[in-house]
Amino acid sequence: MKFKNIAFLSTFSTYLKDKRKTLFLCFSIFFIVVFLLLSFYVVDSSPRSWDLLVSQELQEDPSALLDLLMKGFSWLGTVYVAAVMVVVFSLVFWIFKYTKEAIFVLSCLLSGGVSYALKMLVDRPRPTTDFVRIVEETHYQSFPSGHVLFYTAFFGSLIVIAISSSILKLSWKLMISSICAAMIILGAVSRIYLGAHWFTDVIGGFIVGVLFVMFTGSIYLRSKRKLIHIQ
Numbered sequence: 001m002k003f004k005n006i007a008f009l010s011t012f013s014t015y016l017k018d019k020r021k022t023l024f025l026c027f028s029i030f031f032i033v034v035f036l037l038l039s040f041y042v043v044d045s046s047p048r049s050w051d052l053l054v055s056q057e058l059q060e061d062p063s064a065l066l067d068l069l070m071k072g073f074s075w076l077g078t079v080y081v082a083a084v085m086v087v088v089f090s091l092v093f094w095i096f097k098y099t100k101e102a103i104f105v106l107s108c109l110l111s112g113g114v115s116y117a118l119k120m121l122v123d124r125p126r127p128t129t130d131f132v133r134i135v136e137e138t139h140y141q142s143f144p145s146g147h148v149l150f151y152t153a154f155f156g157s158l159i160v161i162a163i164s165s166s167i168l169k170l171s172w173k174l175m176i177s178s179i180c181a182a183m184i185i186l187g188a189v190s191r192i193y194l195g196a197h198w199f200t201d202v203i204g205g206f207i208v209g210v211l212f213v214m215f216t217g218s219i220y221l222r223s224k225r226k227l228i229h230i231q
Contacts, residue, residue, distance in 0.1 A: 028214060035144075035207045039122050042143050042200045047131055051198035055132045058193045066193070067135055073190040074136065076183075077147030083109065086154060101161050104220040111153040111212055115146035118208065127195050134195040144204030145197045151187035152209020153216075155180035160217045164224065184209075 042048065047055075075081060086108050093102035124143035127134070140146070162168060162176040188206065191197040197205075 024214065024218060028211065031207050031211050031214075035204060035211070038200060038204050038207070039143070042124055042198075042204070043122060047127065047198055048200060051127075051200055052131060054199035055127070055192055055195070058189065059133050059195070062133065062135075070190040070193045071136060073183075073186045074147060074194055074196070077150050077187055079112065082112070082150050082154070089158075100220060100223050104161065104216060105154070105157055107216045108150065108154045108157055108212075111150050111209070112146065114208065114212065115144065115149045115205070116140070118144055118204075119146065124201070127198055132195040136194040136196050138196045142197055143201045144208050145188070145191050145201045146205065147191050148184070148188045148197075148202050148205030149209045149212070151184045152206050153212045155183045156209060156213035157217065157220075160213065160220065164221060 076085065086105060090102040090106040093099075093105060119141040122143045123141055126138055126142045159177045159180045162173050162180075165173065168176075184206070188202045191202055192199060
């Protein structure tokens, strides 16, 4: 009976591992397909009805205070500020001997290159004053949103680290995850409010950010599991 139980547990463990891999592959394919379809959908320079509707709703009641707040959230995603945030968080993890976490966070710097390559490939123009109120002047092309891609990659990585942590209490995990999720949402809203992006740009950036975290996060979690088995 003891050997049967061991065999059953071994089989069940293998099944769970295979199931994880299958789910990971399915979700990856799903997000890639959705992103490709969205890319073809927005390749025409004219804004879509969804884009216009969301921009009009978010810009319906502008104010100086709201402009300032949205610029603040958007500022965190600018190249130099984003790079400093990533480096600072990586250094903090490294100083406290969390090397894997430091490398995981540092990998978020790669999201900038991914964003630039996709922007040049799709080549979608930015929103213009013919359609929206431009609060913040921007550079490069519009799709996908580099800010949202970075927010999703960076704050998404922090969510993965928090949830997989063995030292944080559940309340802390929930609090950190909620704050990070809110930052992703507010960052996305700010880009549309400021007239820097269309709604579909933001969705595209979010999808690529999720794929980025799925890839880097899977490597991070796998390395953590190996360390636990070794110990």
